[in-house]
Amino acid sequence: MDDMLTGVNNIPEGQRVCQQLINLLASGGFCLRKWATNNRQIFEHLPQHLQDERTILNLDAKSPIIKTLGLKWNVSTDAFVFNIPRWNVDNIITKRNALSDVAKLFDPIGLVGPVIIQAKLFLQELWKCQITWDEPLTPALQNRWLLFREKLAMLQTIHIPRWLLTDQRATNLQMHCFCDASEKAYGAAIYLRSINTDGRVTTNLITAKSKVAPLADSRKQKRVCLPRLELSAALLLAHSYEKVSDALKLQVETIFWSDSTIVLQWLSATPSRWKTFIANRVSEIQHITHGKDWLAQPSEEWPNTHQPRQEEFTTDELEERPICMAAQSVAPNELFSLRSTFTGLQRLVAWLRRFRHNTNPANHLQRRLDHHLSLEELAESKLCLVRLAQAESFPEDIKHLSKGDSVGYNSPLKQLAPFLQDGLLRVGGRLRHAPIPFDRKHPYILPANHPLTNQIATLYHRTYQHANPQLLIASMRKRFWPLRAKNLARRILLQMLSLPPHTCAATHGRPSNRESYTNVNFLTHRSRLVWTDTLSTYISEGATHQGLRSDIRLYGHFLIHRPIVSLAEPSLEKLPFNRLDRWQKVQEFVRRLWKRWSTDYLSGLQQRTKWTKQKDNVKLDTMVLLKEDGLLPSKWFLGRVTQIIKGADDNIRMVIVKTKDGDFKRSISKICVLPTDEPSSSC
Numbered sequence: 001m002d003d004m005l006t007g008v009n010n011i012p013e014g015q016r017v018c019q020q021l022i023n024l025l026a027s028g029g030f031c032l033r034k035w036a037t038n039n040r041q042i043f044e045h046l047p048q049h050l051q052d053e054r055t056i057l058n059l060d061a062k063s064p065i066i067k068t069l070g071l072k073w074n075v076s077t078d079a080f081v082f083n084i085p086r087w088n089v090d091n092i093i094t095k096r097n098a099l100s101d102v103a104k105l106f107d108p109i110g111l112v113g114p115v116i117i118q119a120k121l122f123l124q125e126l127w128k129c130q131i132t133w134d135e136p137l138t139p140a141l142q143n144r145w146l147l148f149r150e151k152l153a154m155l156q157t158i159h160i161p162r163w164l165l166t167d168q169r170a171t172n173l174q175m176h177c178f179c180d181a182s183e184k185a186y187g188a189a190i191y192l193r194s195i196n197t198d199g200r201v202t203t204n205l206i207t208a209k210s211k212v213a214p215l216a217d218s219r220k221q222k223r224v225c226l227p228r229l230e231l232s233a234a235l236l237l238a239h240s241y242e243k244v245s246d247a248l249k250l251q252v253e254t255i256f257w258s259d260s261t262i263v264l265q266w267l268s269a270t271p272s273r274w275k276t277f278i279a280n281r282v283s284e285i286q287h288i289t290h291g292k293d294w295l296a297q298p299s300e301e302w303p304n305t306h307q308p309r310q311e312e313f314t315t316d317e318l319e320e321r322p323i324c325m326a327a328q329s330v331a332p333n334e335l336f337s338l339r340s341t342f343t344g345l346q347r348l349v350a351w352l353r354r355f356r357h358n359t360n361p362a363n364h365l366q367r368r369l370d371h372h373l374s375l376e377e378l379a380e381s382k383l384c385l386v387r388l389a390q391a392e393s394f395p396e397d398i399k400h401l402s403k404g405d406s407v408g409y410n411s412p413l414k415q416l417a418p419f420l421q422d423g424l425l426r427v428g429g430r431l432r433h434a435p436i437p438f439d440r441k442h443p444y445i446l447p448a449n450h451p452l453t454n455q456i457a458t459l460y461h462r463t464y465q466h467a468n469p470q471l472l473i474a475s476m477r478k479r480f481w482p483l484r485a486k487n488l489a490r491r492i493l494l495q496m497l498s499l500p501p502h503t504c505a506a507t508h509g510r511p512s513n514r515e516s517y518t519n520v521n522f523l524t525h526r527s528r529l530v531w532t533d534t535l536s537t538y539i540s541e542g543a544t545h546q547g548l549r550s551d552i553r554l555y556g557h558f559l560i561h562r563p564i565v566s567l568a569e570p571s572l573e574k575l576p577f578n579r580l581d582r583w584q585k586v587q588e589f590v591r592r593l594w595k596r597w598s599t600d601y602l603s604g605l606q607q608r609t610k611w612t613k614q615k616d617n618v619k620l621d622t623m624v625l626l627k628e629d630g631l632l633p634s635k636w637f638l639g640r641v642t643q644i645i646k647g648a649d650d651n652i653r654m655v656i657v658k659t660k661d662g663d664f665k666r667s668i669s670k671i672c673v674l675p676t677d678e679p680s681s682s683c
Contacts, residue, residue, distance in 0.1 A: 014042040020683045038078040038162075078161040081110065082153045093142045095126045101149070110189075111160050112653040117185050117210040118148065123211050168258055170194040173252040175206075175244070179237040180259060185212045188237035189243055190535030192252070206248075209240050227319075228277065230260035234267070235281045239287040257296040275319045321446060331452050333388060342455035347373060350381035367555035383424060385452055386444050386480075390425050393447030398425065412483060415607040418445060427481045430607035436602070439479050448483040453546045456480060456491045469493055470600065477603040617652040618644060618668060626664060636672070637661065 004021075008014040014037065022032055035043060035051050036053065043051055074079045084105040091097055102119045122145065131137065137145070165173075172195040179188040187210030193203045211232075216223045224232075237256065245254075258264060266274060271283040337347040350373045358367045368377075391398065397407045401420045407413050417428030419442075426442040434441055444455040460476050460597075461467055469489035482488050493672035571588045572580060580588060618624070618641055625636040647653040655671060657664050 006441075009039050011039060011198060014039070015045065017050070018042065018046060021363065028335045036075055038075050040381070042362075072163065074159070077159065078162050080162060082112065082155040083160055084155060087149050090342050091208035093137045093145050094133050094134050095137070098123060098126065098145055101145075110210065111205065112155060112158070113187060113189075113208040113210045115152070115155065117187070117212070120210075120212050121184055122148070126216070128215065130357050160203060164192045164206060165194045165202065170196050173250060175241075175243050175252045175254045176203075176257065177237050177254065179230070181213075181226065181647045183213060183223070183229070184230045185210055185224060186233035186236065187211065188233055190240055192248075205542075206244055207240055209238065228261060229263040230258065230263045231266060231278065231281050234258055234260075235285055236264055238285045242288050254289075255579075256289065258294060262295055278319050289623055292596065293304075332392060334453040336385075336455075339667040340455075342452070342459045345385065345455060346378055346381050349384055350377045353377065353381055353384065383422075386446070387424055389447055389452040390445065393450060394445075401425075412448075413445065413476075416445065417608060426656060427606055428607065431602060431605060434453040436601065437478075440477075440602075443477055443479055446482040447481050448488065453482050453488065454492070457488050458495075459481065461492050461496065474596075474603060477606075481606070618655055618671070620644065623674045623676070624655075625674065626657060626659065627670045627672060628668060633672075637664075 006017070008017055018035065020589065024162055031050075032340070033050050035046060037043060041264060054484065073079075074081050086099075087101070091192070102123060105116050105119060107113065107116050126137070126141070132421070135560050136142075139662065140181050158210075174193040176193060177188070178191070178193045185402065187208065189208040190206045191203050192206050195201050212226055213229055236257075237457055241254070241256075266278055267281050267284075271279040271286070273279075274282060335349070339348055354368050354373070354377060357363050358369075394411075394413065397413055397418065398420065400407055401418065407418060417430075418427075419428050421442075425445040427445060429442065431441045457472065457476060461472055464475050469486065472489045472492065473485045476482060476485070493593060569591075571591070572584055572588050575584075577585070577588070620641055620643075622639060622641045624639055626639060628636055637659045639657035641655050642658045642663065643656035644652045645654035645656075652668055654665060654667055656668055657671065
């Protein structure tokens, strides 16, 4: 059974604790022996054979022989004392022997922490020198360790009082918690300061803890900077404080001390401001210390009279987390606030442009005097507004594209492959060969959170009978490409829902009419397209009417309700719906479904998720490897590029490679360029 250590405030309480423990364990057949105390009055009624008469007790030794630097308690003086282990002076000092010596240093509460840390630093130095376990140390290292052994004898002269307070009359208790760090190690110490009624002050060490600084990372070869070590010391102090406060259970005033002004700035702010390493530790320290202030004393009592303020540090020194915010480079032009709707703003700009045209002396014979705006004037005013909004939001991108370069790596437009046409940014995208109108292949780019974008979205929302978000995005992308379109659509819908009743009513939920198709849901699974809602019932009934029930699961019937190779049905778009028979209604539903799906799907193909950065094309005479499926890279053929074949975008798509077995035509995705002295593209 292990020993028990405890303390009491007075003699009656000690006698009561002894009797309760003896009776409790006697009920289980256990007899407590070797009772020891610094006040013999507690054992007045205790049998002599149960008492320990020794004056010095080993608190950790299991035998009379002390094998470790045992922490001992001197009963007569009520103090902790230390003893040193017996060294084998005949052994050659190796790393294994040094580690064995360090393991004998027993200091559970850190009373001799400054001594123990020296031994830990010595072991760390042996590790840095990459000395093997049984390799004899160099003469210089051996002499250092032998000198350390000799100086350990000085620990026998140290006596540390066990009782932390002055006496029972202590009225003012303060717990002072210190932390500090260097490039080699960091540590923390906690002291209890007490003042009795006579004004006598006593300060005693409660506990201390120290750790060596981590070595440089083997990959980055970079040591932990000093401010981070100071923060690690503060975290070590917080953990020590948590254990001490739980053990003492005293109502004391707690003051935390640190001489690192950067750490003080970290601890005084919200953890989310800092980078991950800093934020995690600051959050834990603030949680453990319950928001207690660091260096809460008046400034005249601080060790340093000058305390830097936060503005005196740089962002790099504080390691503040970079905050990414969607902000426009310049404020929107006041022109966009002159009208609340896009139509009104468009007409206003058109009249202003006509006024400028008519007041120009060069246009004296070409004045526009009509009382109505022409379609051309309205179209020009719309492009003028878009050009102005783009110039405000994407000045750097327009500058790069004007020089013939691509947009920056951090540009929000990099996935759209934008290009300039007549000073306007259009989506380059991936639909240049699609059989659709040019404006739909390359819509105008609209900035997010811009007044013009909001006005255009509101116009489309009203034009399409208060469209839901999906329909709003699909309709806008026929001519415009707003950034963050989903957020824009939700915002417009919420704005409309906040209006008075009957002002705006967007369609939601399941359609009550079987002829409605606006809320058809698409479910894709394993390359199959399945739709739900009442339309599936119509198609199933139509298929049964045509005797096609057995083939309804074929892909062609899922997509177009007929075999893919069959002739197309004539368009019924212009005929009134009430004049169609049952089969024609089914065909009309399929046509609407296909149109809706193709509209939504094509818009999603515009953005590039990869290959957003232009790389060098493969050059002639480049040495390459021909990729072959099923073969190890070491088995791939080696060859030289003898001919290149470019695509419509002037990028090389195919190459002809000459190998020892002949010439092969390969796509550039099937070759791997070998590295050379000159930079080039890789596979």
